[in-house]
Amino acid sequence: MKIIDVVCGVLIQDEKCLIARRSTGDSIGKYEFPGGKVEAGETREEALVREFREELQIDLDQLYYLDHSVDIQNEKEIRLTCFVCSSKEKPVKSTAHSNLIWTTPEHIYDYDFFEADRGLVQTLQKEWLWLKKQMKPKF
């Protein structure tokens, strides 16, 4: 089975985290943490920085590994690595999403969010009190 290495980032600002509604591709309409496939020769961190620049036009500041999960989608094994991150900039629009929502982990599944992320969202919920205070941009 083909293995796809994917990274996603939980951007935390003002004690909220960002989720985004996909506007292209197979899973159009689904909500996700922004990110994408890791390209050849890139580290996962580099891939996430690139994806946030490409899609949201912002530079990430801090980046910490949170958790990972494995899921089968369309006969491909998706290996999803999740980071929490901060930025000095606030995203206003996305080239890959039709909607940007600031929410809290307990409300993520009020949206049509990827089932593959359930374990990641649970980890985020457990760590949330600590994380939302830690992930402030460094000026």
Ligand SMILES: Nc1nc2c([nH]c(=O)n2[C@H]2C[C@H](O)[C@@H](COP(=O)(O)OP(=O)(O)OP(=O)(O)O)O2)c(=O)[nH]1
């Ligand atoms: N970005 C992101 N992808 C996720 C999440 N959960 C989840 O199952 N996925 C899956 C959906 C896709 O199968 C895959 C990401 O692939 P993608 O198509 O968005 O990657 P990409 O931005 O590099 O797109 P492309 O250039 O190949 O078109 O990971 C998540 O929270 N964020």
